[in-house]
Structures are given as C-alpha cells and as structure tokens.
Amino acid sequence: MELAFDPAPIPVVEHPPEIQPDLSSYDAIVVAASGGKDSVSCLLACIENGAPLERIELWHHDVDGREGSALFDWPVTRSYVSALAKAFDLPLYFSWKQGGLEREMLRENARTAPISFQTPEGEIRSVGGVSGKLGTRLQFPQVSADLTTRFCSAYAKIDVSSAAICNQDRFLGKKTLFVTGERAQESSARARYKTFEPHRTDRRDGTRRNRHVDHWRPIHGWDERQVWEIIERHRVAPHPAYDAGFGRVSCMNCIFASPAQLSTILKFAPHKFMPIANYEKQFGKTIHRTLTVLERAAKGTPYEAANEYTMGRCLSEHFDEPIILEPGQWRLPAGAFGENAGPT
Ligand code: SF4
Incomplete structure (x- = not known):
C-alpha cells in the first residue's frame, strides 16, 4: 500500500492514567461530530460515561462551507450527522469557513474568509475576515503533521470551533467540555496529544470574559477494535463510506x-x-x-x-436510513480495519 507520505514509526508514549472528567460538572458538552467512526465513538463514550444528555450538543464543521463549494466533503455527511443528532435527540450546530477549504486554497493577495456558525437561537453569525494579513496560497494543504502548512485542519475545523466558542456569550462564566476523537494509534503526532487539558479557548483565569473550557479526548488510548465495539454496542449505522x-x-x-x-x-x-x-x-x-x-x-x-x-x-445528499439499527442487524462495515490513510 502506497501512502501519500512516509509515516514515521509510532513511538511508545507513556500516557498518564486515563483522565475521566466529572461530566456532570459541565454546563455544556460539545462533541465535534465529523461523522467518522471516532467522532461517533466520542459521543457514545460520553453517553456511556454518564454525560447528562441535555447538556450534550454536536458540532459539525462543514469543510466546504455553505457558499457552493463541493470540493472536499462527502455529499452525504451533513445528512448523516443530522440523522445521528436526531436519533439521540441532541442539538446539532453547523459551523464553517465561508467558501470552505476551496476558497482558502484559492486565496490570492486576500484575507482569510469569515467564519460562520449556528447558534441555539437559530441565528447564523459570522465573525472575522475583515482584518488580518493579505496572503496568497494557490496550493493544496500540505501533507504534513505541521498544522500551519496542513492548513485544512486548522482553517476548516480547529479555528472554526474556537471562533464559535469565543464569540458566543453563552459560554462566559460557564464550564464547557470540548470533546474530540483523536487517537494515539493513528499517528506519532496524535500519540503525543493529551487526553485531557485546557482547551485553546479556555480563559478560566481571565478577569474579563471568563470561561472555563476543557478539551477531552475520551478515545485517545483506544484501538480501532474498541471504536467499532462501542458503535456495535449502540447499533449505530456507520457513515456509508x-x-x-x-x-x-x-x-x-x-x-x-x-x-x-x-x-x-x-x-x-x-x-x-x-x-x-x-x-x-x-x-x-x-x-x-x-x-x-x-x-x-x-x-x-x-x-x-x-x-x-x-x-x-x-454520493447522495440524503441519508434516509435508520441510524439505530434493530437488534441483530448491525454488521462490521467493509472498511473496518482497512487503510488508515489520514492525518498524521
Ligand atoms: S486532513 Fe482532515 S481536513 Fe484535511 S483534507 Fe484530510 S480529512 Fe480533510
């Protein structure tokens, strides 16, 4: 199997004992839901660990934005994630870089685009895009562990969620848990991520606009078998891909x-x-x-x-199938334990 990069061997990393935050202590538990197996597992891990369901919300970052680009994402993903949220009766908020990754990639002597996000009040708010340096990319994100050159993750996901947290006053004076699904097994870079740490938007010691935001990676120490096992336990239909x-x-x-x-x-x-x-x-x-x-x-x-x-x-834009399968119907998908061609 040829990969787009030469993966370094994954070093053995000494992990601290798994940190289990007290989920009942958070006012909001935001689960980043790409629709992939790891994000579904994160949601299920929160549920199995007793997270109060009424405090969980799913956030999906549209990598293509909502302005007409369709360059990167699976057409079905939005609908699949919506079906997931509906099945668990959870709110789902979309957020995106305007114009998506395509516009960012095509920047030519231009500023990075604003970020838009949905709010619980049903608004779409937009921030940024009016100051900052003019810049030119005219290239794809680079295949690298360095997020400054592999700009897709930073611009389409990490910065988008940070902007959505920092620009919603509902997180001020509150305790929020941000949950993502990176696993150590995926790459040597991800193996070095912490399981639990203050989120990059945390301002718990701030005198103005104080907010407490923790970042939890509940499946960081899991192998792929554990991921499929929890999905099977809850009989969740995996993303069609x-x-x-x-x-x-x-x-x-x-x-x-x-x-x-x-x-x-x-x-x-x-x-x-x-x-x-x-x-x-x-x-x-x-x-x-x-x-x-x-x-x-x-x-x-x-x-x-x-x-x-x-x-x-x-390739359909509609996922109209049951997402919680009947007992006995769940099957391991063909792609399970297959190629792990993904970010380092
Ligand atoms: S690294 Fe992530 S954001 Fe970048 S193209 Fe791949 S899946 Fe999309």
Missing part, C-alpha cells in the same frame, strides 16, 4: 488519500475527482510530493466493496 470500503472517513477528497481511495473515487465519482486533478494542473503543484492524483489513482485498485449502490449512498 465505511460500507464502500473506506477505512477512514472525514473529507472524501482528503489530501492523505491512498491510491485505492483515489482510484475508487475516480471510478465512481469522476465529477468529484477531476476538479482536484485540475487544481493540481492550475497550481503547478501536486498534493503528493512527486505524483499527480491521476497517477496515484492509476496505481490503486478500487475497493472491492465499492459499487454503484454503496458509492451511491455516499
């Missing part, structure tokens, strides 16, 4: 995509693939250090589980 053979689900056109993923997308969704290939030509710079996405797709073979039906479910 797992049934099509994908082992990791976040962006459809992830910069870390393997040849097999690229070849699957090229075969079943050329209309989603070719814009990426065309941008490589336009930028004169490939995502991979030497090969174009077309060359890399040619080196891979589409997943056996990918066919018109399984890929059709991923």
Whole structure:
C-alpha cells in the first residue's frame, strides 16, 4: 500500500492514567461530530460515561462551507450527522469557513474568509475576515503533521470551533467540555496529544470574559477494535463510506488519500475527482510530493466493496436510513480495519 507520505514509526508514549472528567460538572458538552467512526465513538463514550444528555450538543464543521463549494466533503455527511443528532435527540450546530477549504486554497493577495456558525437561537453569525494579513496560497494543504502548512485542519475545523466558542456569550462564566476523537494509534503526532487539558479557548483565569473550557479526548488510548465495539454496542449505522470500503472517513477528497481511495473515487465519482486533478494542473503543484492524483489513482485498485449502490449512498445528499439499527442487524462495515490513510 502506497501512502501519500512516509509515516514515521509510532513511538511508545507513556500516557498518564486515563483522565475521566466529572461530566456532570459541565454546563455544556460539545462533541465535534465529523461523522467518522471516532467522532461517533466520542459521543457514545460520553453517553456511556454518564454525560447528562441535555447538556450534550454536536458540532459539525462543514469543510466546504455553505457558499457552493463541493470540493472536499462527502455529499452525504451533513445528512448523516443530522440523522445521528436526531436519533439521540441532541442539538446539532453547523459551523464553517465561508467558501470552505476551496476558497482558502484559492486565496490570492486576500484575507482569510469569515467564519460562520449556528447558534441555539437559530441565528447564523459570522465573525472575522475583515482584518488580518493579505496572503496568497494557490496550493493544496500540505501533507504534513505541521498544522500551519496542513492548513485544512486548522482553517476548516480547529479555528472554526474556537471562533464559535469565543464569540458566543453563552459560554462566559460557564464550564464547557470540548470533546474530540483523536487517537494515539493513528499517528506519532496524535500519540503525543493529551487526553485531557485546557482547551485553546479556555480563559478560566481571565478577569474579563471568563470561561472555563476543557478539551477531552475520551478515545485517545483506544484501538480501532474498541471504536467499532462501542458503535456495535449502540447499533449505530456507520457513515456509508465505511460500507464502500473506506477505512477512514472525514473529507472524501482528503489530501492523505491512498491510491485505492483515489482510484475508487475516480471510478465512481469522476465529477468529484477531476476538479482536484485540475487544481493540481492550475497550481503547478501536486498534493503528493512527486505524483499527480491521476497517477496515484492509476496505481490503486478500487475497493472491492465499492459499487454503484454503496458509492451511491455516499454520493447522495440524503441519508434516509435508520441510524439505530434493530437488534441483530448491525454488521462490521467493509472498511473496518482497512487503510488508515489520514492525518498524521
Ligand atoms: S480529512 Fe484530510 S483534507 Fe480533510 S481536513 Fe482532515 S486532513 Fe484535511
């Protein structure tokens, strides 16, 4: 299996004993819900650990924004995450960088775009985008563990959630838990993340605009088997891309995509693939250090589980199926324990 990068061996990291925050002590528990298996596991881990359901909210960051770009994400993801929230009777708030990653990638002597987020009052608020340096990217996020050059994670997710916390007064004077699903097993960089720490928006000692925000990674020490086990225990239908053979689900056109993923997308969704290939030509710079996405797709073979039906479910904008399956119906998807072509 060829990867887009040379993964360093994952060092053995000494972890402190698992930290279990007192979930009942938080006013709000925000679970970052990409729709991938780790985010679903985080929600379920909160529930199994006794989090008061009425304090949990799901946040989904639209990597393509809401202004018409459809370059990176799976079409079904929004609907899948909405179905998940509905099944657990939880509020779901979307947030995004205006224009999504595509606009950020196409910056040419321009400022980064504003961030928009939904509020519990049903408003969409926008912040930023009016000051800051003019800059030019005209390239894809770099395949790197460094989040300043791999700008997709920072601009489409991390900064977006931070802006949504910092710009909602409902978090002031309150105690909030922000929950994300990074696991040590995924990469050496993620192995160094802390399981529990103050969130980057924490201002618990602030004299003005004081807010207490902790960051909890409840599945940081889990292996993939534990992830699928909790999903099976709750009989949650996984994101459709797992049934099509994908082992990791976040962006459809992830910069870390393997040849097999690229070849699957090229075969079943050329209309989603070719814009990426065309941008490589336009930028004169490939995502991979030497090969174009077309060359890399040619080196891979589409997943056996990918066919018109399984890929059709991923390419639909509607997830209309039961998300909590009947007893005995849950099956491990074809992509489970497959390639882990994802961020380092
Ligand atoms: S899934 Fe891939 S492309 Fe999308 S934000 Fe994460 S690293 Fe970037």
